[in-house]
Amino acid sequence: MAFFAYILYSATLDRYYVGSTQDMSVRLEEHLKNHRGFTSKAKDWEVKYTESHPTRSEALRREGQIKKWKSRKMIERLIGD
Template sequence: MDSFFVYIIYSPLTDRLYIGQTQNLQERLAQHNTGYFKNAHTHSASDWEFYHTIACQSRKQAVRIESHIKKAKKRKYLHDLKKYPEMSQKLKEKYES
């Protein structure tokens, strides 16, 4: 079974957070830091670092969790995800494949 991840990265330079999903965390972080995604708002900085990650059972689950988090549109929600691990677990249970 392949692993997928929902990730939240943070740029100290821009004080921005970005949410995405991938199968390879290290490769994806390198892509964000080298400007690989020309039209993404991550292109504006090269100091992205992992803020929080959630390991998922499938790509379907990762996409659903990513969508859920993006719809929340609140920075506090992202901080709470990091602070309270049980929130990530509940999301995984809610969106089990």
């Protein structure tokens, strides 16, 4: 079973969101539903990038690495935009 580090993008907010999950389709649905949290501010999130990892800890490690960049330029370089 695979785990994923992922990057979402919202055109409304012109912002990226970095996360990790075991099931991308379920997780995207959760981001698009009514809820509290950063992604609740927009309903147009789309998956821009995913990486598959064999363990949850590796996916979480990669999520943390990307978040530590704190750089839109590096994220856009990674996703190829």
